[in-house]
Amino acid sequence: MGAMSRALLAAVVPFVLLTAAVPSVADPLPGGLGPCAGPACPGTFPPVNNGPFTGRDEAINVFVGGTFAVRGGAAEAEGKVVVGGGFDLAKDPGGSAVYNIGIVGVGSRVPPPEGSDFLTTGGSVTVATGQRLLADGGVVRHAGPATGTITGKSVQDSAAFAGFAPLTAQLQAASTCYATSAATGTAVNQGHQTLFTGDGHSALQVFTVDFDLVGSGGGQQGIAFAGIPAGATVLVNLTGDARKIVTYTGGLDDTDPVNALRPRLLWNFPTATSVTIGGLSQFQGSILVGNPGSTTTVTSPGTAGRLFTTGSLTHGGSTNKGQELHAYPFTGDLPTCAGPPTTTTTTTPPTTTPTSTSTSTPTSTPTTSGTSDSTSTTPSLPLTTTTNVAPPVDSDSSSGLASTGADVGWLTLIGALFVIGGALVTVLVRRRRQH
Template identity: 45%
Template sequence: MRHGARPKNRLVRYAAVAALAAAPLVTLASIGQADQLAPPLGPCVGDCPNPFPVPVHNGPPAGTDDTINVFVGGNYTVEGRAAEVEGKVVTVKDLTVDKNGGGLFNMGVVGVGSQVAPPPGTDHVTVGGAVDVVTGNRVQIGGGDPARWGNLAYGTTESGIIEFSGPGAARQDPAAIDPFLGLTTVIKDDSTCMAEQTATGTLSVEGNLYTFTGDGHSMRQIFNVDRNIGSDTAAADLVFAGIPAGATVIVNMVGPDPVLIRTNTGSGFPGDQLTDMQPLLMWNFPTAADATVSGNAQFQGSIMAGNAAGTVTLSNPGTNGRVYVAGNLVQTGTSGSEIHAYPFNGDLPTCGQSPSPSPSPSQSESTSPSPSPSASESESPSPSPSESGGPEPSESVEPTHGERPEPGQSHRPGGGLANTGSSLVAPLAGGAAVLLGLGAAAVTLARRNRGRRH
């Protein structure tokens, strides 16, 4: 009987070991799941370069990206000396191009940016309402290499000069906007959710130096800012400290209207702190009726604005990241304003989850003299791009995978499961399932052996 009992004990022991081995895998899978924005928002989808070219880039084409780079829930207006918008553009209402003195505005493919354009032959620009290119202005969609061509789909009317590369064309297609209508709610909910999170870091201000100090360990760093960054007369110098490698950084701009970020920090060059942070940095305007990003920087990071009745104005030379606004967008500037296509790969919060254990720290404003360099507006332009075979240059001199869920599906409020973007979760979950299955099979086999011996 002792010889007969040994195999049974061994099988039971195997079952216990398998169950114990599976437990940490299940736990790791549950805590390791990323909660990225679901397509067609967020990370790159397509022939994506890894890594993306450091902004700003005027070299050869670097790949394709079918993710929306600029989403506008209201009207998209191009004014001043705005120059270019790169990547896939969707605006629910009207698109108006009315630059100061007229001139060229590039869309989809640009002279300087990531050089990651929407896939050829797709709709580079989708407009739910009317397209009005005011007299004296012209729009170019696609450009340079004829293979990098795209289309314009609009809902009601189209007027003015619109040029296309290759076989690109404009078409009236009121239904083209339909797949994207739910994204306004997704953006509103995500913006609200981010603003509800407990802060993990503090902002200190000394003169023109604005220092964001994280807690040094959280992989989602939250800053709740109840004041403007910079002012109408001085631009802020931005520094981040206490941010772990690979952490998502969310800056919630929750101050009273009008909300302003005015900074000269952000060159786009390798080694620049904000350049390195860009794919995981989100600037959130949850309720602002009037929000402006200005200064002389190549502004790094993505922008989200949740107020469907609000307006976001970009007057800085360059924005390197996604721009997702539930309301209106105005792109302007005195010497060129460009939006460049760079993904947001960050891990957003899920509302309803346990809040951060960190207390909400207060923001301190020091009255000590600023040790920072002068942050006054510089009159010198951003580094100028060299000549390339890209689209016809505008007047700006600044450089300035598989199945996709329906838009609106999200792991946050407003939909179902998000595209996790995690290469770790599925293998771990699968491994846990296999080990649990082995444990269950071993228990069953042990019981059968015991039954045979009775």
């Protein structure tokens, strides 16, 4: 065997063997919720814009276990919307009389597939006289009656929500589970801003917050993160019966540092009966509300992330005009929470939810609450979290591929490398025999 042949063999064989160690896939929310789904997902979701479509997303962007009320100056909800109760459109008079759903004028511009269900309800759809629900290009599928003006295709189906019903209990259990995660950093309300300081190295950064993210007198304040390693998931657990976030942090062009965390940032409200998201910004990150008896009110000009609540949702208020819910995926790696198998039925091909088998128990870490600078130790809880983490992702981008697609890509690559390695070994053996 010549020197060049030995060198090639030495280089290829270890490479083939090393690539067999496939990194684990992130644990998503229940039912595979969070990532973009379907074959038309874009590689990167663009900043909020009004340009041409950059892809299609079959995943749920807004899930409401209770009722969905459109009020005030609310303008639109992008992506697929699923509601367990009724959908009620009754905006303030004197403003715009329409509410877009599915496809919107300004957002990520990654709508659901053409002709798919843009809105699904387990109850009625009610549109106030003189107002219009616009679902052009899609279907409004409702279990109860529909009254008022609805564009697009309206279909009454008594079983419309049946396949999604298990998600309410699954999301509640997940929200409760996530809240038991030991904190890895501190959060301090400094008045002008709330500063989240991570430990600088954990792949899952966890913060426990028992205060509102508001400024003096309940006004706006900034939100800032420090000590967050590239590619880390950020889980903020906001405890208490009522919580408010009123912020000016977040923008349209993704220049704000918090925007870079958006694909892996989850705001979790496990017990609150009242949740308010307001201010004058494009609120960044996905929202999970775990209390089925809750009401979440969103009055910010826009949100950029998934919105999943087991309770009811009120979109819109008098503080802003043109409030919008924009469709952006959540791709973070969350704690592994044991629960019943997913049985959700959708109108699109189901997404496989991968699991990781390597786990560890979190340790106690200090947390800081309110405006105090003192710290208190949070006891460790018997919650397992994944330790195998996917490679870091650039901070200004998010993966738009479903997790099942990523698995196939790895397997294909591994198979190809083994074939190449085997072929090279065969060639080298033959050459050796010839000599």
